[in-house]
Amino acid sequence: MVKSTSLALAVFAGLLAAPAFAQDVPNLKIYTYDGFAAEWGPGPGLKAGFEAICKCTVDFVAADSSIGTLRRVQLEGATTEADLIVGLDTAIAGEARDTGLFAEHNFYFDELTLPYGWTDKNFVPFDYAHFAFVYDSDKVANPPKSFEELIAMPDDFKIVIQDPRSATPGLGLVLWIKAAYGDRAPEIWAGLKPHILTVTREWSESYNLFLEGEADMALSYTTSPAYHIVEEDDDTIKAALFTEGHFAQTEVAGVLRSSKHQELAFQFLDYLTSADAQKIIPTTNWMFPVIDLGYELNPAFGTLPQPEKTLTLPEAEIEANSAAWIDEMLKAIQ
Template identity: 50%
Template sequence: MRVSASLLAAVFGILLSSAAQAAEPTLTVYTYDSFISEWGPGPAIQKQFEAQCHCKLTWVGLEDGAALLSRLKMEGKKTKADVVLGLDTNLTSEAAATGFFAPAKVDVSKLKLPVAWNDKTFVPYDYGYFAFVYDSQKLPNPPKSLAELTAPGDQPKILLMDPRTSTPGLGLLLWMKEVYGDKATEAWAKVAPKVLTISKGWSEAYGLFVKGEAPMVLSYTTSPAYHQINEKTDRYKALDFPEGNYLQVEVAARMASSKHADLAEQFLAFLTSPEVQKLIPTTNYMFPVVDIGNDLPAEFRNIPQPQKTLLMPSDEVAKHRHAWIREWLETVSR
């Protein structure tokens, strides 16, 4: 059978394209759902990284950061993850103890964080402060302190997250421990009647909040900036408590079992690049870990800094986390 030269060229081109695609490695990144939502930073990061890495970036989304650690413990060294993005400082010691993670080669000496960073494995990519966010149209007189929030009485309903599956939920658990110590269970007992629901992750709870299901939700001091930038409203506000607000530093790390170690390192370094850090404020609505100058939106420059920064050492969290969660469960389920 005679075959035209143009047909041969077309077939040859398809084969070359298929071979090139087959040769491209795939980097699998486990993260939380909101990071890779259409409004999150994930889509833009994927586009930019794939343009320079000659690879395919695949996301696996879970409900929240705490769920990431649980998934990794279940999968063990057989995990398909090359990189995990979305753990935070409350989980890094426990995560490191698994032996699943490899030290990073990324230079973090020039990162700007509210706390000193000495961890050799986990690479920070953003940070923020937990806060209670309220709807000022429905709640003109919100609680002015954590003490007022935890005082007995008929107060507005609150939306919270489960500390077993959610990093904000765990953050609140530790926030209460930092402020109340051994009396945290007493404070939780006073808060429990005010809780409308406890969701698995932040996205679900915040979605209920903006739908008007409750006038208060556990979120971040930066959350109102989202509404100011995208909806041109200052209706939603964050509370700055005199007892302090709990700090969250979100991190990424390379899996020791990854077959694409160099590519994973390239991705970790990319997370701290100006290109990605400029995305963080208006997509993940957290503070960047590098100075992005005038690229930091005015709405972020106007966010009040907490009167006191609260942060528990990661090794202390690892030592007590499960016991404190059991204590919390016993209290809120009464």
């Protein structure tokens, strides 16, 4: 009887203590885009990996795009519940920094494998790839090797692209053409107009149109073929390399000044660039890691041809002119 009573009291005490213990565990809230947080994306693996070492819980809150995550935190301001954003990219990093909502970090980046150096004090990179048009080599035997060759294709050769106001690849294409052609950009856009089947709001819409055979090429990434190789054992989807060079997208993460768990948020950034986290990203987000994974990188990525030239634009120039460049593009293709 004494043992039973003691056990009952211990169980009762445990039940009382459980809610208090749960409340003591910090919850890290991360804003990101829907593909990152999806069950097939890197979010679940990163959540499990970080929770195993942080004595915390992680919640990903998804928007329809990385641009959407920035707009949401801009609306919420200092009252946002988010501790950090994962999935902004270098095209909108300047705008994000100018909001004043992001804290500075103290990380060093001497082991990154990006195609260019990294010194940003607000944002930490976690993956990258170059923008490219992908095609099915069974259907397109001789893909264009430049924007000018694409323009010269018959008018029934169609491409699908994304809206730069809502999708980061769409904005990336605007920057790519501007970096390659400068003041000739409106001429290039006008030349592309007959080939543009449609401009979709998000990447997934246009990529699905391409996979369904509605278009000959889709704006995507040099790493997109890796998905088809790994998941479908299909090596017919390829990225067309252009002689002008390609613009790179680097995805970044940043901690919000208003975070109630800043130390924990910075620990997540540190984890995000660790080997344990980086080996999750390539075959879930289908981008290159930012560190050398050696044999742990799926060999499919080693088979992907990469541009010989990486195009860039100064961040200040992007921030000052991107709205005008988008208007320039829309005017040319409408």
